[in-house]
Structures are given as C-alpha cells and as structure tokens.
Amino acid sequence: MSQIDANWSFISEGDVTPEGFCFAGISAGLKTSKKKDLALILAPEGSICSGMFTQSKVRASCVEICEKRIKKSSGLVRAILINSGQANACTGNFGTQHFLIATSKISELLGIEEEEVLMCSTGVIGVPIPINNLVKNLPKLVSDLQVNSFQNASEAILTTDLTCKKVAIETNIEGRKVRIAGFAKGSGMIYPNMATMLAFLTCDVGVEKEEWEKMISIAIKKSFNAISVDGETSTNDSFIGINTGKKINKKFLSIIQLGIDIVCQNLAKNIARDGEGANCLLEVLVQGAKHDDDAIRIAKSICNSSLVKTAIHGCDPNWGRIIAAAGNSEVEFNLNHVDLYIGDYQILESGNLCQYDSQKVSDYMKSKMNGKYLEEDIVLIILNLNSGLSKGTAWGCDLSKKYVEINSEYTT
Amino acid sequence: MSQIDANWSFISEGDVTPEGFCFAGISAGLKTSKKKDLALILAPEGSICSGMFTQSKVRASCVEICEKRIKKSSGLVRAILINSGQANACTGNFGTQHFLIATSKISELLGIEEEEVLMCSTGVIGVPIPINNLVKNLPKLVSDLQVNSFQNASEAILTTDLTCKKVAIETNIEGRKVRIAGFAKGSGMIYPNMATMLAFLTCDVGVEKEEWEKMISIAIKKSFNAISVDGETSTNDSFIGINTGKKINKKFLSIIQLGIDIVCQNLAKNIARDGEGANCLLEVLVQGAKHDDDAIRIAKSICNSSLVKTAIHGCDPNWGRIIAAAGNSEVEFNLNHVDLYIGDYQILESGNLCQYDSQKVSDYMKSKMNGKYLEEDIVLIILNLNSGLSKGTAWGCDLSKKYVEINSEYTT
Numbered sequence: 115m116s117q118i119d120a121n122w123s124f125i126s127e128g129d130v131t132p133e134g135f136c137f138a139g140i141s142a143g144l145k146t147s148k149k150k151d152l153a154l155i156l157a158p159e160g161s162i163c164s165g166m167f168t169q170s171k172v173r174a175s176c177v178e179i180c181e182k183r184i185k186k187s188s189g190l191v192r193a194i195l196i197n198s199g200q201a202n203a204c205t206g207n208f209g210t211q212h213f214l215i216a217t218s219k220i221s222e223l224l225g226i227e228e229e230e231v232l233m234c235s236t237g238v239i240g241v242p243i244p245i246n247n248l249v250k251n252l253p254k255l256v257s258d259l260q261v262n263s264f265q266n267a268s269e270a271i272l273t274t275d276l277t278c279k280k281v282a283i284e285t286n287i288e289g290r291k292v293r294i295a296g297f298a299k300g301s302g303m304i305y306p307n308m309a310t311m312l313a314f315l316t317c318d319v320g321v322e323k324e325e326w327e328k329m330i331s332i333a334i335k336k337s338f339n340a341i342s343v344d345g346e347t348s349t350n351d352s353f354i355g356i357n358t359g360k361k362i363n364k365k366f367l368s369i370i371q372l373g374i375d376i377v378c379q380n381l382a383k384n385i386a387r388d389g390e391g392a393n394c395l396l397e398v399l400v401q402g403a404k405h406d407d408d409a410i411r412i413a414k415s416i417c418n419s420s421l422v423k424t425a426i427h428g429c430d431p432n433w434g435r436i437i438a439a440a441g442n443s444e445v446e447f448n449l450n451h452v453d454l455y456i457g458d459y460q461i462l463e464s465g466n467l468c469q470y471d472s473q474k475v476s477d478y479m480k481s482k483m484n485g486k487y488l489e490e491d492i493v494l495i496i497l498n499l500n501s502g503l504s505k506g507t508a509w510g511c512d513l514s515k516k517y518v519e520i521n522s523e524y525t526t
Numbered sequence: 527m528s529q530i531d532a533n534w535s536f537i538s539e540g541d542v543t544p545e546g547f548c549f550a551g552i553s554a555g556l557k558t559s560k561k562k563d564l565a566l567i568l569a570p571e572g573s574i575c576s577g578m579f580t581q582s583k584v585r586a587s588c589v590e591i592c593e594k595r596i597k598k599s600s601g602l603v604r605a606i607l608i609n610s611g612q613a614n615a616c617t618g619n620f621g622t623q624h625f626l627i628a629t630s631k632i633s634e635l636l637g638i639e640e641e642e643v644l645m646c647s648t649g650v651i652g653v654p655i656p657i658n659n660l661v662k663n664l665p666k667l668v669s670d671l672q673v674n675s676f677q678n679a680s681e682a683i684l685t686t687d688l689t690c691k692k693v694a695i696e697t698n699i700e701g702r703k704v705r706i707a708g709f710a711k712g713s714g715m716i717y718p719n720m721a722t723m724l725a726f727l728t729c730d731v732g733v734e735k736e737e738w739e740k741m742i743s744i745a746i747k748k749s750f751n752a753i754s755v756d757g758e759t760s761t762n763d764s765f766i767g768i769n770t771g772k773k774i775n776k777k778f779l780s781i782i783q784l785g786i787d788i789v790c791q792n793l794a795k796n797i798a799r800d801g802e803g804a805n806c807l808l809e810v811l812v813q814g815a816k817h818d819d820d821a822i823r824i825a826k827s828i829c830n831s832s833l834v835k836t837a838i839h840g841c842d843p844n845w846g847r848i849i850a851a852a853g854n855s856e857v858e859f860n861l862n863h864v865d866l867y868i869g870d871y872q873i874l875e876s877g878n879l880c881q882y883d884s885q886k887v888s889d890y891m892k893s894k895m896n897g898k899y900l901e902e903d904i905v906l907i908i909l910n911l912n913s914g915l916s917k918g919t920a921w922g923c924d925l926s927k928k929y930v931e932i933n934s935e936y937t938t
Binding site for chain 2: 206238421424430442443449465513514522523
C-alpha cells in the first residue's frame with residue numbers, strides 16, 4: 115500500500131478490487147500463441163455503466179452495438195466480454211453475428227438479459243473471430259469468475275503489449291472502504307482521441323449515470339486522450355467505466371473524481387510507456403498557455419512528432435524539432451516568449467538559446483532509457499509559453515527501429 | 527527527349543533550362559561534409575515571382591522576409607539565394623541579420639535592388655549560418671552563374687536527400703520553344719501542406735502575377751501538398767515559381783498549366799520516393815468520392831499512416847490498416863460500398879473480402895522495393911468509395927528502420 119495523495123493509496127497486495135466485481139481471463143484458442151485471449155467482467159446488480167468509443171469513421175460492429183446497448187439500458191450493464199487476437203472490424207456480417215452469438219451465450223450462462231452484456235474486441239482487423247473456439251470456452255470462462263482474477267482478465271486483453279496495465283487504489287470515506295480499479299491494453303495505433311486501446315474501470319461507490327459520464331469524460335481528456343504512440347486511431351478503441359450504483363454522499367464526489375483521474379492517468383501512461391518498441395516515457399508539460407486546450411494541443415503535437423520521437427530515441431537534444439512540432443499544433447504563440455526545458459536543463463529563455471552542456475542533456479536522456487517499469491524512464495520536456503495561466507500534459511514515447519520491426523511483421 | 531503528353535516532352539540531354547535563367551551551385555563551407563551548400567538562381571529582368579510558404583506557426587525569418595519582399599515588389603524578383611546545412615530558424619536575431627547581410631551582398635554583386643533578392647534556407651533548426659563562410663563565397667557563386675549549371679544548383683540545396691530532384695520539360699507554342707524547369711529538396715519532415723522542402727520552378731513565358739499565383743496554387747494542391755513522408759511540417763518550407771514575364775497568348779495558358787502540373791508532380795513524387803529510409807513510392811488513388819477534397823484527404827490519411835507504411839515496408843497486405851487510416855481522415859463514407867485494390871489485386875468489393883492470394887499481393891509489393899530511381903517502385907493502392915465522381919491522389923513511402931536511424935543520428 116503506498117500513498118498517492120491525501121485520500122488515495124495504491125493497493126499493492128494481491129488482486130484486491132472494488133467490492134462486488136468478479137473477473138476471469140483464460141486462453142480460448144483465439145490467438146495462435148496460446149496466450150490468454152478471453153476476459154470477462156461481472157458487475158453487481160444495479161451497476162451503472164458509461165462508455166467512450168473511437169472517433170474513427172470506420173468502427174467495428176462491437177463498438178456500434180456496445181454504444182447502442184449502453185444507451186438503451188440507460189447504462190444498466192452487468193457483464194463485459196473481451197476477446198483479443200481479432201478486432202472483429204471490417205469482417206462484414208460476421209461482425210454483428212459473432213457479437214450476438216457470444217453475448218447471447220454469456221447472458222444464458224449468467225442468467226442476465228442479453229442487453230446487459232457488452233463485448234469488446236482487439237487484434238487484427240478483417241479477420242473473423244474463431245467463434246467456435248470462443249463459444250466452446252464460455253462455460254469455462256464463466257466458471258472461472260472470481261473476485262481476485264483481476265490479473266488474469268488484464269492479461270487476456272493484451273495483443274502486442276509487453277506488460278499488463280492494471281491499477282487498483284483505495285480510500286476511506288466515512289469509515290467505508292472505497293476502491294477504484296482499472297485495466298487496459300494498448301501498445302500501437304495509439305493516438306490522442308482514444309487509441310487502439312481498451313480500458314475498463316470499476317468503482318464500488320454509486321454515481322448516477324449523467325454525473326458518472328461527466329466524471330469519466332473529464333478523466334479521459336487528461337489521460338487516454340493525451341497519449342500518443344504513433345498517431346493512429348483504431349476501429350475498436352473503447353473505454354468502459356462501471357460503478358456499483360451504491361450511493362455515496364455527493365460531497366465526496368470530488369474525491370471519487372480524483373480517484374478516477376489517478377486510475378486513468380496511471381493506465382494511460384503505462385500504455386505510452388509500453389508503446390511498441392519504446393524505451394522511455396515522454397512527458398510534455400506545456401505551461402503559460404491562454405487555454406488548457408491550447409496547452410494540451412501543443413503537448414500532443416510534440417508527443418506525436420516522429421522527428422521529436424526519433425531524436426529522443428537517439429538521446430539527441432534536438433530542441434529545434436520540439437519547437438517545430440509546437441509550431442504545427444495550429445495554436446498561435448510567440449516564440450520570443452518561450453522558455454524550454456529538457457529535464458532540469460534550460461534550453462531556451464524568451465526564445466533565445468541558453469548556455470547549456472549538450473552532452474549533459476544527452477546523458478540525462480540516456481539515463482532514462484530502459485528504466486521502463488521502474489518509473490525512472492520519464493524524459494520530461496517543459497515548454498512555458500509565458501502567455502497565460504493554463505497548462506496541459508501529454509505523454510508519448512521514443513520511436514525506435516523495434517517499432518518498425520514489430521509493425522512490419524505483425525502476427526497474433 | 528521523351529514525350530509526356532500531346533504537348534510536353536522531358537528534356538533529357540544536358541542542363542537545358544528555360545531561356546534567360548542562370549544558375550550556380552558551390553560548396554561554401556556551410557556543411558561539415560564539404561558537399562555543395564549554396565545555390566543561386568538569376569532570373570531575367572521583368573520576371574514575375576510567386577511564392578507559397580509553410581503553414582507552421584513557427585516560421586524561419588527567411589520565410590517571413592521572402593513573403594514580404596514578393597508582396598512589396600509585386601513579384602518582381604530577380605535572384606534567389608539558397609543555403610543548405612542550416613535552416614536559420616529559431617536563431618533569434620541572427621535569422622533576420624544573416625538574411626539581410628547575404629541578400630545585400632548579392633544585390634551589390636549583381637547590381638540589382640536588395641528587395642529583388644530572396645533567400646531560402648534548409649537544414650538544422652536553431653543553428654546560425656556560418657555567415658562569414660557564406661559571404662566570403664558569394665563572389666565565387668556569382669561568377670559561377672551559368673545557363674547550364676542547373677545540376678549544380680539542384681545539388682547545392684540538398685540535405686539528407688539521396689538524389690537530386692530536378693526536371694525540365696519543353697513544348698512548342700506557335701513556333702516558339704517554351705520550357706519549364708524545376709528543382710527541389712526534401713526527404714524528411716515531409717507532410718501535406720508543404721514540407722521540409724524547397725522547390726523552385728522557372729518558366730520562360732510570361733504570365734501576369736495574379737494568374738501566375740492561381741496556376742501555381744492549382745499545381746501545388748495536386749503535388750507538393752499531396753505528399754507525406756513522416757507527417758511533419760517544417761519552419762522553412764517554400765515553393766517559389768518565376769516566369770520571365772515574356773507575354774504569351776492567353777489561349778495557351780492551359781498548356782502552361784499542364785506543364786507546371788507535370789513539373790510539380792514530378793518533383794513532389796521524387797521527394798516522396800526519396801523519403802528518408804524509403805524503399806518504394808506509395809501511390810494512393812481514391813475514386814468515387816463526393817468531392818475532390820474528400821478524396822485527397824483520405825488518400826493523404828492513408829499515405830501518412832505509420833501502420834500502413836510499416837506494413838508496406840514488410841510487404842504485408844494488411845488492408846485493415848488501410849481502411850482504418852481512411853477512417854481517420856474525418857471524411858464520412860460507407861464501408862459497405864468500398865472497393866479496395868492493391869496493385870491489380872482486388873481485396874474488397876462493396877466492403878466484403880474478396881478471394882485473393884495473399885502471397886501474390888505480398889510478392890507484388892516486394893517487386894516494387896528497391897526499384898527506386900527506375901520508376902518501377904510504385905506500390906499502388908486504389909480505394910473506390912463508389913459514392914460520387916470525384917477523385918484524388920497522394921504519394922508517400924514505406925517506413926523503415928533506416929528512417930529511425932537517419933533521424934536518431936542526424937548531422938549535416
């Protein structure tokens with residue numbers, strides 16, 4: 115257990131998750147690698163669900179149907195089935211067929227309404243799910259449902275990810291233990307405005323649908339919508355957040371919001387950190403902007419620049435590329451006011467080049483490489499526009515030959 | 527001499543260029559590599575000039591001053607000085623100072639007005655031009671001015687480019703020989719809406735300023751603004767087109783427009799083809815769109831996708847990524863109407879997967895790799911939306927480990 119802020123602490127021991135939720139994750143023969151590929155989340159009766167989905171114009175059928183079901187049921191969702199290996203996007207009629215077959219079977223096995231079951235898919239586009247394998251394994255998946263199978267579920271949704279992304283936090287509110295937990299996948303096709311990512315958040319206090327949706331969207335803006343691996347948006351990106359519906363005094367909602375923010379940012383940063391071929395986490399903080407949106411747009415533009423990403427990979431303090439990327443954000447700013455820092459090293463002051471030791475900046479960047487998973491891998495860039503009081507942060511990673519290798523030879 | 531269409535032929539022999547123009551290209555000690563790094567174009571008296579410049583919010587001083595001078599002189603420009611090695615962007619006061627020192631000296635040496643001289647720079651951002659080396663070499667540069675130094679000039683503007691990009695074409699109009707010639711540089715930081723590219727076009731018939739500007743912008747839309755290497759826009763991107771001002775009957779302007787289109791497209795495709803680390807030219811034709819702009823936007827989105835580019839590098843007919851990239855263009859279309867071809871192989875018909883031999887499609891892609899410079903390197907993707915009569919083409923290249931290598935270890 116380690117403290118995050120005045121309220122929240124990380125739960126480090128075991129698979130402790132919000133009360134009332136069960137999880138399962140198994141191998142159902144959907145991936146050629148025999149790794150886990152099928153997960154299930156079961157939420158307690160009365161749970162309230164919100165979802166946010168890809169902004170691509172080409173969306174997988176599962177995305178369309180999930181969105182409809184959440185709307186139709188007013189968010190009263192009980193179960194989420196997730197398969198990895200196939201995105202079930204661009205698969206013609208199979209898209210809807212396979213969704214319906216799988217969710218109908220789950221509803222039967224769990225004794226709940228079909229409309230209360232969602233399904234998310236991730237993996238190769240255009241290849242149908244081996245639906246017989248999937249259906250055959252559903253009874254096993256359901257019988258594996260446990261309070262402490264959070265780890266299994268988080269493993270079963272991965273594709274090219276090298277690590278699980280999961281986090282659980284807790285606090286005490288009026289003597290009541292409150293927990294929020296989430297898990298996510300994503301490694302390539304990762305761009306602001308959702309990404310080839312799936313993320314699921316569970317919370318054991320109740321927040322009404324409308325309020326819950328608002329809280330989720332605030333958290334997503336500062337987390338999943340502020341990361342970039344490669345500028346790509348997928349057909350399947352989905353975030354689903356469920357709370358148990360167990361009411362809490364409204365005055366504590368700000369604490370819950372903080373908790374949701376922490377969980378979303380933790381997962382989002384771990385997606386960027388685990389970017390395909392990445393060796394470090396790039397954190398770009400833009401300060402002194404006129405509006406928060408401007409700040410975040412510039413930060414994203416820097417995180418998304420191939421030339422910034424390759425320079426960082428080469429531990430090259432090529433600050434000109436950072437400024438050029440900021441210039442491509444479509445946000446107006448005056449270069450003559452700009453301060454730029456890489457780590458603790460000031461590079462520009464009011465647009466003028468400072469005296470700095472280029473070798474030391476390079477050494478700073480080198481020291482962050484392969485610190486992965488230790489959270490000592492953060493290359494920090496701070497850009498102060500000195501034109502206002504707003505700020506925003508975005509996260510990305512370096513661009514390596516490994517990224518090219520992974521994506522030139524992609525298999526499940 | 528090889529025929530292009532009913533009117534125009536390529537000039538293949540020697541350095542034959544439009545009448546009245548002189549060129550020079552020398553090494554002035556601006557690059558550490560001792561390669562040529564300083565070029566000059568001298569246009570005949572009465573010439574008319576138009577320019578189009580980067581849309582980045584951070585623009586080099588040279589871009590700002592060029593734009594002002596063209597406006598102030600109503601396009602009456604005589605000389606263009608170009609240096610490679612340093613972009614002279616984000617260099618504080620040096621930006622304007624060095625521009626003024628260099629162009630003043632050129633005007634003195636050529637006996638023309640200072641306002642009639644432009645200067646373009648390309649190379650590393652944030653590093654001042656070694657101005658003493660540059661000034662010292664200006665007399666030599668001017669004395670080297672020749673009708674047939676087109677090749678030298680086109681070499682002197684290159685940075686990470688592996689090849690010269692130059693083209694000259696000619697036709698006969700009413701017994702008069704008419705020529706258009708252009709040269710360009712660009713290899714990385716290349717994205718639709720200009721790129722880290724400089725391009726210069728010369729033409730020996732006269733077209734009035736307003737008309738000339740219109741013709742140039744039509745050509746650029748279908749050429750330099752339809753290519754992508756890495757999604758980056760630079761601080762220095764510039765296109766400058768000069769015609770001699772020698773009037774021609776207006777009824778022949780459509781032939782001149784065709785000629786400008788040919789030269790611009792030829793140069794733009796060669797920039798994409800020479801993209802950093804590229805092994806092939808990617809050509810994406812989108813047909814059946816409701817508007818030309820929609821078609822070109824989808825085509826650009828596909829050309830600009832890291833995942834499409836890495837798939838092509840791996841000769842992997844991963845059509846799902848093509849569709850996903852089209853979905854990210856913000857243009858609405860119905861997937862159930864879409865036909866997709868890679869080369870001659872049909873992949874989708876009305877959104878449904880066709881029977882095709884994946885190995886053969888991969889072999890087709892393989893056969894295009896390293897056909898570079900032979901123009902047998904074009905991987906063709908055709909997407910028919912079957913929703914209208916409009917179409918558009920964009921060009922890009924594959925994304926290789928070499929791109930990462932070049933940009934992790936960039937030196938002049």
